[in-house]
Amino acid sequence: MSLKISLGGDLIQYLGVYGILKALDDESIENLEFHCSGFSCIPLIIWKSNKQIAYNIICNLWNDALKLFKEVSKPSLEDMSKSILLLYKLQKKVNKEDSRKRLSEFVQKWIPSVDITQEDNIKVHAFNISNNVDEILTGNSQEILMKALPYPFAFAPIDSYLSLSWVFGIPQGDVIIYIDWFKPFKPQKATDYLLMATCARTSKIIEITSKNAQTALRVELSNSNDIASIVQKFYIVGKELTKMNFNSKN
Amino acid sequence: MIGLALQAGGVKGFSHIATLKVFEECNSKPDIIAGSSAGSIVGALYALYNDSEKVYEVFSKTVQKFLKNQKVKPEPIMNLELVLKESLYDADEYYVFFKELFGKIKFSQLRTELLVVAFDTENQRSITIDEGFLVDAVFASCTVPGVFESIYLSGSKMLDGGVLSPVPTEELKQYGADKIIASIFEEKMSNYESYIELMIAIDNIKEKKLLQDELRYADFIFSYPVSVTWKDFNKSREVYENALIIARGLKSEFEDFLRR
Numbered sequence: 001m002s003l004k005i006s007l008g009g010d011l012i013q014y015l016g017v018y019g020i021l022k023a024l025d026d027e028s029i030e031n032l033e034f035h036c037s038g039f040s041c042i043p044l045i046i047w048k049s050n051k052q053i054a055y056n057i058i059c060n061l062w063n064d065a066l067k068l069f070k071e072v073s074k075p076s077l078e079d080m081s082k083s084i085l086l087l088y089k090l091q092k093k094v095n096k097e098d099s100r101k102r103l104s105e106f107v108q109k110w111i112p113s114v115d116i117t118q119e120d121n122i123k124v125h126a127f128n129i130s131n132n133v134d135e136i137l138t139g140n141s142q143e144i145l146m147k148a149l150p151y152p153f154a155f156a157p158i159d160s161y162l163s164l165s166w167v168f169g170i171p172q173g174d175v176i177i178y179i180d181w182f183k184p185f186k187p188q189k190a191t192d193y194l195l196m197a198t199c200a201r202t203s204k205i206i207e208i209t210s211k212n213a214q215t216a217l218r219v220e221l222s223n224s225n226d227i228a229s230i231v232q233k234f235y236i237v238g239k240e241l242t243k244m245n246f247n248s249k250n
Numbered sequence: 251m252i253g254l255a256l257q258a259g260g261v262k263g264f265s266h267i268a269t270l271k272v273f274e275e276c277n278s279k280p281d282i283i284a285g286s287s288a289g290s291i292v293g294a295l296y297a298l299y300n301d302s303e304k305v306y307e308v309f310s311k312t313v314q315k316f317l318k319n320q321k322v323k324p325e326p327i328m329n330l331e332l333v334l335k336e337s338l339y340d341a342d343e344y345y346v347f348f349k350e351l352f353g354k355i356k357f358s359q360l361r362t363e364l365l366v367v368a369f370d371t372e373n374q375r376s377i378t379i380d381e382g383f384l385v386d387a388v389f390a391s392c393t394v395p396g397v398f399e400s401i402y403l404s405g406s407k408m409l410d411g412g413v414l415s416p417v418p419t420e421e422l423k424q425y426g427a428d429k430i431i432a433s434i435f436e437e438k439m440s441n442y443e444s445y446i447e448l449m450i451a452i453d454n455i456k457e458k459k460l461l462q463d464e465l466r467y468a469d470f471i472f473s474y475p476v477s478v479t480w481k482d483f484n485k486s487r488e489v490y491e492n493a494l495i496i497a498r499g500l501k502s503e504f505e506d507f508l509r510r
Contacts, residue, residue: 089329094444152449167452188336189335190338190395
């Protein structure tokens, strides 16, 4: 059985997962199964379509991602608390049509249309909010990404699906890789306490997931705005991965 | 050593009194109780009186008295306060409720061992409180984030114990309980219209996930279907009576479990 690599995806910085794929490719390491959630699914699908031009596509879509997914473009709870404060002020209603339209425009523009089958080594996770379950999606890459990306600050669930990253943090796996960005902050407003509590819950769920994994690798970001430097950080983690001699649990 | 873990959940905590009632009907009692939030209120009252009817009487009477004096804030005012203030209610406003329940009673005066769980905002961990004044411990454990003002306890600001330990079974295990009973709720997913409500619905899913993890330690579970929100305190009697029907339905199975 393949070793399961599971990836977080609650921030756009997970586009840097390209770096892991490149590091593994450089060492010709195969027979891995990637379980992605949220934004980490984007580089996996682009890589599957054409690994030669994957880096260029990711660099090019970065600026669009910064604009469209601005609420999750900075690994900072202080910044996120401002977004939540604004949501409370506006009491903005969930808008399914608008969410679908914005996501559709993004995936049509940037995501290659490929089939993701059960046999693929890419497992795209999304959370089904109607059935309360983590599901692995198969089918057309653009359609499944529409379901894997929505996060609750700014997008309605698409056909009842939300980004798994914003519910359980990360899928189960043998090796889990995530950006550890929930650094404590000083809450000032009531909404800050709500954010602190929900992030603490996500951290605890990730901790539980990590205990069930063989190992957990954290990505430390120094510059969260520069995609080249983010890819480099993930590349280093990928190199670390290549040095490990894992025995699959399955 | 029989341990009883009581889930957090506001008015839904009245269900736990049904669990305690069935304990009594089986001529048994827990040796140690752990509770988060409303679970800590019921647990503390039972540890104090060792009488489920007295727990119901004191808890419901105090709730009714407090509700009468409580000014209900219209939703637009609440939403405004959430973005302007640290909490909807100041500590002084609701501390009186806990003072009325527990006065100056200390853990050391209780008839049953009690663990109160709160969330330590500084370390981002659950903290188990087993000494000092009950009023401070339970008050800290009941600090619903954003709703009630967070208070300092042992140098850190505290929040509701249900944040990370919805039903504190693991704490019971750590304190030596070898038979663990959990008293929990079954809730439907909350509806959402706004993005904030969607976030809250997702937060409830996370709570369920943590709850499932904690139930690994439970040997017997009283699970109560509830259709009220945590703040529907005017429905406390209905919650208790519905729970009692469920709990009594499990009585013979529970007796068998206790005999094992």
